[in-house]
Amino acid sequence: xxxxxxxxxxxxxxxxxxxxxxxxxxxxxxxxxxxxxxxxxxxxxxxxxxxxxxxxxxxxxxxxxxxxxxxxxxxxxxxxxxxxxxxxxxxxxxxxxxxxxxxxxxxxxxxxxxxxxxxxxxxxxxxxxxxxxxxxxxxxxxxxxxxxxxxxxxxxxxxxxxxxxxxxxxxxxxxxxxxxxxxxxxxxxxxxxxxxxxxxxxxxxxxxxxxxxxxxxxxxxxxxxxxxxxxxxxxxxxxxxxxxxxxxxxxxxxxxxxxxxxxxxxxxxxxxxxxxxxxxxxxxxxxxxxxxxxxxxx
Amino acid sequence: xxxxxxxxxxxxxxxxxxxxxxxxxxxxxxxxxxxxxxxxxxxxxxxxxxxxxxxxxxxxxxxxxxxxxxxxxxxxxxxxxxxxxxxxxxxxxxxxxxxxxxxxxxxxxxxxxxxxxxxxxxxxxxxxxxxxxxxxxxxxxxxxxxxxxxxxxxxxxxxxxxxxxxxxxxxxxxxxxxxxxxxxxxxxxxxxxxxxxxxxxxxxxxxxxxxxxxxxxxxxxxxxxxxxxxxxxxxxxxxxxxxxxxxxxxxxxxxxxxxxxxxxxxxxxxxxxxxxxxxxxxxxxxxxxxxxxxxxxxx
Numbered sequence: 082x083x084x085x086x087x088x089x090x091x092x093x094x095x096x097x098x099x100x101x102x103x104x105x106x107x108x109x110x111x112x113x114x115x116x117x118x119x120x121x122x123x124x125x126x127x128x129x130x131x132x133x134x135x136x137x138x139x140x141x142x143x144x145x146x147x148x149x150x151x152x153x154x155x156x157x158x159x160x161x162x163x164x165x166x167x168x169x170x171x172x173x174x175x176x177x178x179x180x181x182x183x184x185x186x187x188x189x190x191x192x193x194x195x196x197x198x199x200x201x202x203x204x205x206x207x208x209x210x211x212x213x214x215x216x217x218x219x220x221x222x223x224x225x226x227x228x229x230x231x232x233x234x235x236x237x238x239x240x241x242x243x244x245x246x247x248x249x250x251x252x253x254x255x256x257x258x259x260x261x262x263x264x265x266x267x268x269x270x271x272x273x274x275x276x277x278x279x280x281x282x283x284x285x286x287x288x289x290x291x292x293x294x295x296x297x298x299x300x301x302x303x304x305x306x307x308x309x310x311x312x313x314x315x316x317x318x319x320x321x322x323x324x325x326x327x328x329x330x331x332x333x334x335x336x337x338x339x340x341x342x343x344x345x346x347x348x349x350x351x352x353x354x355x356x357x358x359x360x361x362x363x364x365x366x367x368x369x370x371x372x373x374x375x376x377x378x379x
Numbered sequence: 380x381x382x383x384x385x386x387x388x389x390x391x392x393x394x395x396x397x398x399x400x401x402x403x404x405x406x407x408x409x410x411x412x413x414x415x416x417x418x419x420x421x422x423x424x425x426x427x428x429x430x431x432x433x434x435x436x437x438x439x440x441x442x443x444x445x446x447x448x449x450x451x452x453x454x455x456x457x458x459x460x461x462x463x464x465x466x467x468x469x470x471x472x473x474x475x476x477x478x479x480x481x482x483x484x485x486x487x488x489x490x491x492x493x494x495x496x497x498x499x500x501x502x503x504x505x506x507x508x509x510x511x512x513x514x515x516x517x518x519x520x521x522x523x524x525x526x527x528x529x530x531x532x533x534x535x536x537x538x539x540x541x542x543x544x545x546x547x548x549x550x551x552x553x554x555x556x557x558x559x560x561x562x563x564x565x566x567x568x569x570x571x572x573x574x575x576x577x578x579x580x581x582x583x584x585x586x587x588x589x590x591x592x593x594x595x596x597x598x599x600x601x602x603x604x605x606x607x608x609x610x611x612x613x614x615x616x617x618x619x620x621x622x623x624x625x626x627x628x629x630x631x632x633x634x635x636x637x638x639x640x641x642x643x644x645x646x647x648x649x650x651x652x653x654x655x656x657x658x659x660x661x662x663x664x665x666x667x668x669x670x671x672x673x674x675x676x677x678x
Contacts, residue, residue: 189649
């Protein structure tokens with residue numbers, strides 16, 4: 082092959098790797114966007130809850146030495162529970178007319194979850210089990226990392242399950258009804274609080290899976306992962322369009338590929354500047370995001 | 380005694396940071412960019428006194444004006460979006476500023492050492508206060524003079540027509556617009572004032588810590604900036620001061636004896652405070668009580 086091809090292959094390879102990792106951002110973005118759609122609130126504790134759930138699942142790994150897939154499911158379950166706690170602590174009892182109070186409470190929850198993790202692990206990063214991390218699939222001229230591929234596949238499965246729940250079950254219909262028109266939904270006998278709580282549990286489980294996959298792909302789990310994940314998740318939410326699940330999926334994969342190619346060209350210290358620039362481009366030229374509608378509410 | 384002066388300095392600087400977010404919050408905008416303006420003020424003022432040998436006051440003012448200018452420029456595009464979009468836009472801006480300083484090198488030789496910002500290692504040797512023989516008490520007084528000036532200015536602003544306009548926009552944009560208030564002008568002005576105050580705060584911060592690096596200006600600081608006015612309540616500038624004392628004084632210092640457990644309590648207390656007092660620790664009712672105590676009528 083000529084030199085030109087070698088110059089192209091490496092960037093393309095990094096885009097592919099980034100896009101597969103981006104499916105994690107997509108999951109986090111879906112969580113933000115879903116809670117925003119239902120409650121019109123930002124839950125800043127979301128990514129921290131995801132990492133917290135992944136940490137809780139470490140117990141299953143370290144004590145029972147369970148296989149990786151069981152650990153992942155434990156992470157999802159634990160994160161669902163944390164999601165419910167976040168709802169109770171930050172959203173249930175604070176009047177809806179006070180968006181700043183819920184925002185601040187979720188920040189407090191973010192700090193609390195982070196500190197519980199630091200306290201429980203003495204601040205040391207913990208190794209996290211991965212699946213197929215020794216597999217390399219050779220697709221001449223590219224390579225596919227087995228663990229990244231597994232992350233991608235698992236994310237897609239999780240997203241399909243979520244879409245099924247949202248569009249084919251009574252709970253999903255209730256969730257979408259509350260998102261569209263809370264008072265009308267209540268008049269039809271849909272319990273708003275129960276639906277909100279269910280949304281937090283569902284998104285929490287999704288986030289726990291994402292947190293587990295971050296741990297699996299990085300190889301270790303650290304409380305320091307929570308903040309960058311929050312920032313990336315919010316960016317994905319905005320680029321995809323608020324309240325839009327397909328938008329969050331596309332934007333997550335887009336941001337993942339984008340950041341990895343800039344990491345390849347400009348190094349890890351500068352890479353996030355370009356992600357921010359991408360966000361500003363979107364805010365300037367397409368403030369409603371990829372799939373969002375221009376809404377009058379905020 | 381130096382410990383208390385050090386604390387007074389810390390509380391003063393954080394009050395300036397909180398006040399800068401307070402002005403923006405009055406118009407109903409949650410700005411996570413304050414840490415970015417703070418960083419711009421810190422680096423510029425440090426460069427002016429260390430590299431150019433300026434006196435601290437003009438250096439601070441110029442750095443604050445530069446921050447205000449950046450805030451204006453950011454304000455126009457960012458304030459076209461609102462709610463969550465604005466949070467994310469300003470958050471991204473603040474992070475972009477931080478990463479900019481992370482990659483920024485500008486060093487000159489001074490004597491036999493190199494001074495100036497050096498990327499990830501930060502900006503060391505901002506030694507204006509020790510070089511000019513200011514004691515800790517002098518520095519604390521200097522900081523509080525600025526803090527009080529800023530608080531009085533904002534207090535006065537709040538009671539003037541400008542304050543009513545800001546709050547009108549914060550309460551209901553549509554209603555404000557329909558009585559002829561120019562939303563963009565008001566929001567960008569609030570952002571500019573906020574940028575100026577944050578720049579001042581950053582400039583002082585750089586000089587009393589003597590060493591700044593990009594990590595000081597991350598998301599955590601931005602969160603603190605908006606936490607003060609929200610936790611303290613938006614009824615008055617006093618709320619910000621109370622919240623800063625509550626967080627930096629009570630939660631950080633008084634609870635120090637609890638060791639590791641303090642950090643756990645920190646988040647939990649914020650959650651609790653917001654559940655019990657969603658309008659802030661110092662809300663409108665506390666304000667009325669205070670007025671009654673001092674015998675003044677409501678303005």
